Amino acid sequence: MRTSRGTSIVGLGMTELGRVYGRSPRRLAADAVRLAAADAGLALGDLDGLLVSHGVSGSPGIELAGTLGLGDLRLLAQVNAFGATAGAMVSYAAMSVLNGTATTVACVFADAPRKPKQSAGAAYNRSAREWHGFAGMTAALGLRSVTSFYALAAQRHMARYGTTSEQLGAIAVSTRAWAAGNPLAEMRDPITLDDHQNSRWVSEPLHLLDCCLVSNGAIAVIVTGDDRARDLARPPVHLWGWGQGHPGHRKERGSDFGLTTGAASAGATAMKMAGIAPSDVDVCELYDCYTYTVLVSLEDYGFCAKGEGGAFAASGALGPGGSLPTNTGGGQLSAYYMWGMTPLSEAVIQARGDGGERQVPARDVILVSGNGGILDHHSTLIVSPHPKGA
Amino acid sequence: MDIGILRRDGRTDPFFDGTAAGRLVIRRCEACDRWFAPDASGCPGCGEEDPGWAEASGEATLVTWTVLPEEPPAYLALVELAEGPWLHARLDGVTRGDLREGLPLHVTFERPDEGETYILFHP
Ligand SMILES: [Zn+2]
Numbered sequence: 008m009r010t011s012r013g014t015s016i017v018g019l020g021m022t023e024l025g026r027v028y029g030r031s032p033r034r035l036a037a038d039a040v041r042l043a044a045a046d047a048g049l050a051l052g053d054l055d056g057l058l059v060s061h062g063v064s065g066s067p068g069i070e071l072a073g074t075l076g077l078g079d080l081r082l083l084a085q086v087n088a089f090g091a092t093a094g095a096m097v098s099y100a101a102m103s104v105l106n107g108t109a110t111t112v113a114c115v116f117a118d119a120p121r122k123p124k125q126s127a128g129a130a131y132n133r134s135a136r137e138w139h140g141f142a143g144m145t146a147a148l149g150l151r152s153v154t155s156f157y158a159l160a161a162q163r164h165m166a167r168y169g170t171t172s173e174q175l176g177a178i179a180v181s182t183r184a185w186a187a188g189n190p191l192a193e194m195r196d197p198i199t200l201d202d203h204q205n206s207r208w209v210s211e212p213l214h215l216l217d218c219c220l221v222s223n224g225a226i227a228v229i230v231t232g233d234d235r236a237r238d239l240a241r242p243p244v245h246l247w248g249w250g251q252g253h254p255g256h257r258k259e260r261g262s263d264f265g266l267t268t269g270a271a272s273a274g275a276t277a278m279k280m281a282g283i284a285p286s287d288v289d290v291c292e293l294y295d296c297y298t299y300t301v302l303v304s305l306e307d308y309g310f311c312a313k314g315e316g317g318a319f320a321a322s323g324a325l326g327p328g329g330s331l332p333t334n335t336g337g338g339q340l341s342a343y344y345m346w347g348m349t350p351l352s353e354a355v356i357q358a359r360g361d362g363g364e365r366q367v368p369a370r371d372v373i374l375v376s377g378n379g380g381i382l383d384h385h386s387t388l389i390v391s392p393h394p395k396g397a
Numbered sequence: 398m399d400i401g402i403l404r405r406d407g408r409t410d411p412f413f414d415g416t417a418a419g420r421l422v423i424r425r426c427e428a429c430d431r432w433f434a435p436d437a438s439g440c441p442g443c444g445e446e447d448p449g450w451a452e453a454s455g456e457a458t459l460v461t462w463t464v465l466p467e468e469p470p471a472y473l474a475l476v477e478l479a480e481g482p483w484l485h486a487r488l489d490g491v492t493r494g495d496l497r498e499g500l501p502l503h504v505t506f507e508r509p510d511e512g513e514t515y516i517l518f519h520p
Contacts, residue, residue, distance in 0.1 A: 137512075139406045141436035144515065147400050148487040149471045158463035159475055166461065166498050210473075211464040258434060258475070258483040265461060 013394055014101040015236040015243030018047030018113075018229030019355045024343040025193045027223040028123055035225035036067035036117035037074045043113060043227040048240030051075055054229070056082030056109035058100060060092040062118025062346055063130055067225075071115070082109040089379025090294055091251065091269075092116065093347025094386030098249035100230035110231060116348045117225035127221040128152065128209075154218055154297070156381045158210040161299035163265030165212060167314070170302065172212055174317030176203035178298040179216045179340060181326030186337025188327075188365030193220055194341040217298040219339035226348035228355065233394060244358040247283070247372070248389040250276025256383070269385030270307035270376060277387035281372075281395065285309040288389075289369040290357055291331060292350035294378040295338040301325075304376055305333075308387075332367045347377035347386065358392045398471045402512035409435075409513075411450045416514040421504045423482060425451035432480040454479045455504035457518055462488070462496050476502055476518050489517040 020042030022035050030038070036059065044051050054077055059067050067074075069083050082103050086096045093116055100112035120130035131153045138147040150156065164170050180200055186192035198216065206215040236243035252269025256262050278284065285308055295301045302316035310331060311319040319325075325333035336342050336353035343349060354375045356362055371393060377386040405413045412435045415422030424433035427449060429442035439446040456479040465471040472488035489505065502518040509515070 135401060137402045137404055139404050141409060141412075143406075144403055144409070145485045147403055148485070148515065149398050149400075149465060149473045150485050155463050155465070155473060159461045159473075162463055163461035163475075163498075208464070208466040211466070213463075260477055260481040260483075262483065264475075 013233035014104050014230055014246045015233055016097070016228050016246065016355055016390065017231050017236045017239045017241065017243055018043035018049065018227070019352060020044070020046055020227040021191070021352060022224045022226070024191060024224035024345065025220070025222045026121065027119070030119065032061060032065050032117040032119055032225070033067040033071055033074055035119060035223070036071050036115045036227070039117065039225035039227035040071075040075060040113045040115050043229050046241060047229050049111065049229065051077060054111050054113050055080055056100060056103060056112030058082070058096040058112060058114045059085045060087060060096060060116045062116070062120060064118050064120045067115070067117050082112055088251070088384045088386065090296065090346050091377040091379040091384040091386035093351045094249065094375060094377040094388045095251060097228065097230055097246065097351070097388055098386070101246050101249065104230060104232050110235065112230045113227055114230065115225060115227035116346055118346070119223040121221050121223045128154070128218075130221060152210065153381070154213055155210040157297045157299060158213045160265035160382055161297065162212050164299065164303060167266060168317070169314075170317040172204065172214070173200060174321045175217055175298040175302065176200045176214075177321040178295070178301050178325065179203045181320075181323070181329070182295065182334045182338045182340045184326050185335045185365055186341035188363065189336045189342055190363070192337040192342035193222070194337070213297060213299070219296045220341070220344045222344040224343065224345060226345045226352050228351065242359050242392060244355050245391050245394050246388065247391050247395045248277040248279070248281030250274065250280065250387045252385040253383065264382065267313070268303055268307050268378065268382045270304045270378070270387065273385040273387040274308040277389050281389035283372055283389065288331070288372050288374045290335060290354075290367055290373045291333040292354040292357075292373060293334060293338070293376045294347060294350055295334055295340050296378065298340065300378055301333065304378070308374065327365070335362065335365055335367055350375045350377070351388070354388070354390050358390055360392070398465065398467055400509070400515070402509070403515055405513055413513040415450070415452070416506050416516060419506050421453045421455045421516060422450045423453045423478070423480070424448045432478070432482050434482040434484055457484075457502045457504065459496065459498060459500035459502060461498070464493065472496070474518070486516070486518045488519070490519045495520055
């Protein structure tokens with residue numbers, strides 16, 4: 008089998024997102040893969056690799072291959088690094104193409120945690136009358152939502168570096184400003200810093216408008232070699248670099264929990280592979296489960312000094328017209344929460360020039376992040392409309 | 398916030414035996430001379446999957462915190478035990494104005510009418 012010198016994302020498939028009820032994760036995943044193949048101008052039978060990932064409502068499973076009628080696959084696996092999975096899957100797909108394991112690999116995420124007549128956050132909260140085990144004790148004492156664990160991280164950053172709620176709010180405001188231009192975004196009405204400050208506390212120091220949405224749906228991308236990518240339906244989105252960072256913060260004296268994340272090592276690895284520095288990045292699509300996640304990621308990637316993420320966000324750099332357009336589709340905060348597929352899908356849209364009224368003019372280098380667990384796992388991709396080194 | 402009822406499940410028995418006796422008991426690997434949180438899955442130093450238990454001093458400092466918007470507010474935290482491990486914890490007897498990195502804390506024991514005795518941390 009001939010190996011390829013470069014790899015690209017050539018297909019993007021997105022189901023309806025948000026309040027999409029009545030479809031299982033496997034059905035949603037199958038729909039997304041079909042859409043991605045059609046987008047690329049490929050038949051399902053052209054796929055010889057499938058990587059599957061899931062959220063909190065059950066996995067599509069590698070049985071998805073059977074659902075799609077895929078035979079003679081050369082690569083098939085379920086991948087899980089929580090919110091870092093999308094970037095990781097794309098890197099495994101690219102490596103498989105580069106070493107000849109497979110030629111054309113679909114990577115899919117699906118989740119359907121949102122139920123009719125239930126609050127959006129319910130899927131990420133625990134509730135019980137009786138509690139078991141140490142995790143049960145922690146929950147019983149009050150740490151029952153993912154938001155509270157991120158609040159602990161954000162509060163530590165605030166206490167150490169003087170980061171403020173208003174600076175977090177600047178990220179909520181700029182992200183919503185981008186969402187206004189995205190027809191796929193669930194929340195498109197502009198918000199002000201006052202709206203952010205007046206939104207209810209979920210878990211101090213995080214307001215409601217510091218927190219992401221919860222969405223049902225699925226997104227798939229297709230990775231292939233540049234030799235094949237040239238002949239397909241859409242402009243290739245070239246993969247320049249990738250990296251992961253799993254800091255393994257131990258919960259003990261000396262831990263950097265809340266202060267630094269796996270973005271530091273993941274970003275360094277990906278940027279070295281891509282042959283770029285932070286100053287070369289035109290657009291950031293960052294995992295924004297919380298406003299704070301964006302702020303600390305910007306620091307760890309080196310877009311500003313450690314501790315200066317708040318001032319950087321408040322400077323207006325991240326919004327429309329700013330120096331570092333970030334989360335240009337409205338991110339997870341305002342558009343849709345498809346874990347790592349949210350930033351990745353918007354990166355593909357921007358790289359292709361399909362951003363419509365939100366399209367950024369300079370898009371030669373786009374950084375995509377994924378973050379999983381409570382800042383436990385991180386992935387980075389560097390993508391571009393141009394071949395690497397061209 | 399209603400704490401609910403805490404039940405032991407085998408792994409937590411030594412911890413709850415301790416709290417019932419007014420003692421904070423956490424994991425300790427004697428071979429490696431290291432302390433771990435009660436929920437530690439093992440000692441990464443030597444691979445022991447079931448490190449022993451030992452009584453901690455109950456002294457701690459505040460690492461970080463979050464406040465739930467309830468009446469009265471619930472103060473939740475990461476605390477650093479004097480021995481080094483961090484615990485997810487609930488604070489008692491504090492106000493927002495007290496909260497700062499390094500605030501000295503000590504453990505207290507709460508005996509509900511039903512279920513296991515749990516711990517709180519006070520300034
Ligand atoms: Zn040991």
